[in-house]
Amino acid sequence: MNSRLFTLNEVSATAWTDSSFEPKVIDTFWSSIRCWRCSSCCVESMILSSPEAARAAREPPAGASFDREPAASAHYSRPMQTQTQPDSLRVVYTGGEHDPRTEIPPLGFKDYWYPVIPVKKIRKRKPARVRLLGTDLCIFRGKSGPAVISNVCPHRGVSLSDGDCHFAGTVSCPYHGWTFDEDGVVVGILSEGPDSPAAGRAQVRTYPTAIIRGQVFAWMGDGPPTNPEDDLPPEFFDESCISLTNRRTWKTNWRQALENMNDNHVFYTHINSVQVLLRPVPKISFKGAKPMITGSGITLSHYSDDTLNTRPYQEEYPGLGKWPKHRYRLSWTWLFKHPPLNWIPNLSKGRYQTSSDAAKFNTGTEAFEREWNQGPNMPGMMRINMGDLLFTRWCVPVEDRLTRLYYFYTIRPRHKLSELWIRAVKHPFIYKLLHDRNLGQQDGDILQNARYDMPERMTAFDIETLAWRRLAILSSRYGGRHDLIPQERIDRINGVSRDPEASSDTVPEVPAGAPSDQAPKDVPVAVG
Known part of the structure; x- marks a missing residue:
């Protein structure tokens, strides 16, 4: 060669x-x-x-x-x-x-903001436990909003999230009743009486928080936090948009989860997922595509030049045979190319934005558009632009072999009826069931046994x-x-x-x- x-x-x-x-x-x-x-x-x-x-x-x-x-x-x-x-x-x-x-x-x-938990999941009388970046967090309702503190009681190392919220704005350790406010300060020790000398003299680490799109975000760094609007996708702060969120877990490291990107695996790995099964097996090419670093993100000049789709549907592979092996799906895929059924195999009415001059969901300067419209972003987001929908899969590290995936679907509905249709039908059926659970979990199952320490041939x-x-x-x-x-x-x-x-x-x-x-x-x- x-x-x-x-x-x-x-x-x-x-x-x-x-x-x-x-x-x-x-x-x-x-x-x-x-x-x-x-x-x-x-x-x-x-x-x-x-x-x-x-x-x-x-x-x-x-x-x-x-x-x-x-x-x-x-x-x-x-x-x-x-x-x-x-x-x-x-x-x-x-x-x-x-x-x-x-x-x-x-x-x-x-040193970034991370999604922690939906606000609606924080109970009034019981704290929540979330593991994030290898750290256990305790989340409860503080007096000024959701509070995120270290989950380890400084007294005897017990998990605070196993305790209770006896008093508004506080959480009490289940072992000796050390009670912490939203600033992580011990405001009382229930087992020692109201005159305990330790009250007010101990504290646990707190994490700065922000509520965005119904999710509690926490700053996990050791230094002062950045402005969330500088680090998070701009559509999260766009009042003309709605964002629908799902969560799943994969038993793999976040690096492998994120590197599960918009490449040619999609139409092989997911060939028999419901949404791909309703379409002809496409062919994609990255011929001539050039990568560029812009701000926190990576984007390519284009994601498919469509030239391979001019070739026969089935092609002969030397020594192997034809691929795809069959043409049977062509007998029904035509039904789902046009209304009223084309919404089932597609996340949006648009298509993947494959060229540099495609429709931009976020508009602004050239650098801004490159950073926030397509491709992976720090600290662990994969973003796909479909014109009228921007899909973000955020791979949040939990442990070495466990990743929590946040799926954000951001849309600008044309009117109230369109928003109702998206929330009532498309989100639970197309986004959550067919895309995240059926199609997406196929990647999670494969990566569960994947190695990340072997030589590579790219x-x-x-x-x-x-x-x-x-x-x-x-x-x-x-x-x-x-x-x-x-x-x-x-x-x-x-x-x-x-x-x-x-x-x-x-x-x-x-x-x-x-x-x-x-x-x-x-x-x-x-x-x-």
Whole structure:
């Protein structure tokens, strides 16, 4: 097989021809990613010395802004571990000592907002327990709204979520009655009497919260929270939209769950799911598609050029036979192409937005549209744009081999009757039953026994996965957030030229005094 070289910005080059179905294997080696900004970590401890300090940490000071300059914030200065990182940023594991996937945190990126629990699931007299990013949380109704605190009682380590909410705005430990308010402060010890000297002198960690679209979100980081509107999808704050949410769990790591992306597995793995069974088996091609990092997201220039659909429905595979094996589904699929039945196999009346000029659900600047209309986003969202519906599958880490999936379906209904139809029929039947449970769980069942520690052989169809890993590994190396990656790095990867004097990135590529030939260069990607 002939080998062909592609530069870092040409990962998406064609790997198939019209006359053959011959995968070319991609071995990717990316340029070195280093940060010479600092050599120490200045993470603020969340163990507070007094109840007043605990209350002060729950909310920012009056007049404070969520906006921050990442490079100047001590809270987000993480060690870059440059002494242990390899010289090149590899995103595919081909064997050897360093597996690049281990640089993506197995229990997720902490410095982000995460969905925790629907507000309606929080009971009045009983707290709820939710495990998130390997941490047990206790959720109850505080006086000012839902409160999220550590689930471990500081007295004897008992689970607070096993206790009760005897008094409004508090939760009491089931063992000795240590009672905590929404600020995590012990306001009374029921087993010791009202004059207990320990009251007011102990506290547990609290997590900043926000209620968005009927869901409680919590900031899981150690530093001060960002503005939720900076990190979460913009349609979550659009009053013209409705968002319908479902939840499921997969017995796999969140990284594998997220990498279950919009690639060519869809029409093979799900070939006999109800929704795909009602359509002809399509063919997709990523020929010429180019990935781009924009803000917190990855998107491709297009997701299918439709050229493969001009080929015969059944094709001969050398030494194997025809695929698909049968044509029987064509005898009924025509019934579901047009009204009144076309709503059954489709999540929306639109189709997958496959080209760069397709309809945008979120409109704004070019960069904004690229970031928030299609593709994976930090810290673990996969988004699919269907024109009049934007689907978000958020993979929330629970434990190493357990992931909670939040499905958000965001629609702009044309009128009240349309909204009623979506809520009463499409959500329970199409979204929840046919898509999340029937089609989606097929992925969960497969990934349950999948390995994430073996060498990989990637093809051009894995372009979106490769691009996502690049963003995730860069985020991990630059402090655990996407907005700490120097813009100069992003521009280089995206192939964007900027005036060095106008660049806002002041982080040098190499240490002061180092030879210029140490600066990372684009490394060709061998395909062959």
